[in-house]
Amino acid sequence: MKRVAIAGVGLIGGSFALALRRAGFDGEIRGVSSASTIAVAMEHRIIDGAMELEEASRWADVLFLAQPIRRILAMLPVIGASIGPSTLVTDAGSTKRAICEEAARVMPPEQFLGGHPMAGKESRGAASADPSLFRGRTWVITRESGHPLVDWLRRIGANLLVLDPETHDRTVAYTSHLPQLTSTALACTVDGADLRAGGPGLIDMTRLALSSYEMWEDILATNADAIDGALREEIARLESLRSGLRSGLREEFEKGAGMRKRLVRPVELG
Amino acid sequence: MKRVAIAGVGLIGGSFALALRRAGFDGEIRGVSSASTIAVAMEHRIIDGAMELEEASRWADVLFLAQPIRRILAMLPVIGASIGPSTLVTDAGSTKRAICEEAARVMPPEQFLGGHPMAGKESRGAASADPSLFRGRTWVITRESGHPLVDWLRRIGANLLVLDPETHDRTVAYTSHLPQLTSTALACTVDGADLRAGGPGLIDMTRLALSSYEMWEDILATNADAIDGALREEIARLESLRSGLRSGLREEFEKGAGMRKRLVRPVELG
Known part of the structure; x- marks a missing residue:
């Protein structure tokens, strides 16, 4: 791997370039952007x-x-029509099924490796790029691969996780899309209350509500079924919390705390 | 104000003592605890x-x-029976209606001032006490008061907010109790998914799920009606997100982001 091109040199693309450099990549890095x-x-x-x-x-x-997903979907046919014999195309789209299906339609299967680095921050654009953005974070790839890229992903500190596109989309409906919509729903529900009585818990729980709809529009559109199922489950859970308000919610609190303890072990401690 | 007694020298009581000292309080501070x-x-x-x-x-x-609220409720009659003529009783209970009603029953109204410092952290106990815990945080009091305590609350950096007990409980059902139950519900819903695909958003959104049920049991029991209403509203909001998954949720994202921006101005910037 000597020549890397990055289409979309924003937070993710720019951080990838900086991370490669810091990990010792001495090839050429070109940007494809406005x-x-x-x-x-x-x-x-x-x-x-x-x-x-x-x-x-x-x-x-x-x-x-x-x-963004829709931009990737629009570019894939162009790429497929001009792809070189030894180019590997990979991506950072937040859903994988639509993108992998389109890639399979327009280029040889061994030349596409779907990817999803599960990292980000609220600020966007190349000016916010950060070589440590992927360190200790999960980076999903959609199949096993021996391509040198995979070694570089390890070298920049990502935790690789192989999930086929369907499993990926079903999983992130719970681990990523549901938290986003929950934060938005909470913020909308609390809007109108006296916010001077909001403490650090409310601040934490509404941070995701700041996310840009431009990015989320495509995610929702390409994973609506799985997200709908996750929302339905969460609504059922909230209904059961309602019924337990007077009889007690010890079991639910213990289940929730147990999940959080399991969550932080693999993610924060790598 | 020369003599302060603190019943329950845990995180909140201990932090109050340390904050008073750092603000220059040179009277005596006694603890009432095990x-x-x-x-x-x-x-x-x-x-x-x-x-x-x-x-x-x-x-x-x-x-x-x-x-905890139930402990405060149990102590109030004992205090009422032995209270001195110039003692002011105040508290840190997370709901105010039940406590203020019981206080009104057992002592002269001018000798009780309900309070709710909206601060905390996950670690508990006197060993976690922190003189900065209340700095920039809202401290609700249930009526106007010219007592010297109120000046000391300002001096330790709290932002005072006067809310009568009913308004307080209705408000925190949205700004505090709903975020807690939402975090617990989300954690329970995501439990079972592949947590390796959980990113920083999920970690933020489930932090509150670590909260101790011991504390929350009393809060839920003394504010069930208002919490039930808030949960019902959030469920309706989630249902409306479900119906908008395919038609678009721009308005909801904008409303949520707007709330978050208004929230952080009064709370973090004081």
Whole structure:
């Protein structure tokens, strides 16, 4: 792996470039983005130069698509039409089924490896790029692969997790999409109350509500069935909390605390 | 205010003592607690000595009840029977209606000032006491008062907010109790999914699920009606997110983000 092209040099794409550099990657890194994004990325020394998508598809050993889902879906046919014989295309889309299906339609299966780095922060854009963004975070790939990229993902500190696209989407409906919608629903419900009586718990629980709808629109559209199921389950759980308000909720509190303890072990302690 | 007694020298009671000291309080601070708690509090130089409840009720200028709600409810009649003519009793209970009603039954109304410091952390006990715990945090009092205690609350950095007991309980059903139950419900719903696919959002959203049921049992029992209403509203909101999964949720995301921006202004920026 000597030539890396990154389509979408925002927070994820830019952090990937910086992380590669810090891990010792000494090949070339080119950005495929709008002129203004390229300017910011060059200014922050994130990329060595720019390139058009078609050229990058032929030139790169690895072409990393770090854009919103619908943009990735729109680019895949263009990439498929110009892809070089040894280019591996990978992506950072938050849902995997729609993207992997489209990739399978337009390029040889061994040339696409779906990916989902489970990292982020509220600030966006190349100016927020951070070489440590993926350290200790899960990076899902959609199949086993011996490509050198996979070694680089390990070297930048990601915890690799292989999940086929369907399993991935069903899983993140619970672990990522449900927390987002729950935060939004909570914020909307509490809106109107006297917020001076809001403490640190409410601040934590509504942080995700700040997320950009631009990103979430595509996620919801490409995983609606699984998300609907997760929402239905959570509503049933909230109804059961309602019925237990007077009889006691010890079991639910213990179950919830147990989940949180199991959660932080694999994620924070790597 | 020269003599302060603190019943329950745990995180809140201990932090109050340390905060008073750091703000320049040079009177005497006595603890009313079990022998083992007193020992920890003495070791950490949080209190000057111990006292029995009846004696403290006569002796103190301010008697601060920093215990679980049911414990406060049980102590109020004992305090009422032995209260001195110039003692002000205040408390840190997370709901206010039940406590203020019981206080009104057993002591002169001008001798009780309901309180609710909206601060905390996951670790408990005097060993976790922190003189900065209340800095920039809301401290609800249930009526206007010219008592010197109120000046000391300002001096330790709390943002005072006057809410009558009913308004307080209705408000915190949304700003505190609903976030707690939402976190517990989310954690229970996600339990069973592959937690390796959990990112920082899920970690944030389930932090409250670690809360101790011992404390929450009393809160739920003394504010069930208001909490039930808040849960019902949140469930309706989640149902409306379900119906919008395919048609789009821009309005809900914008409403939620707007609430969060308004929330952090008064709470974090003081």
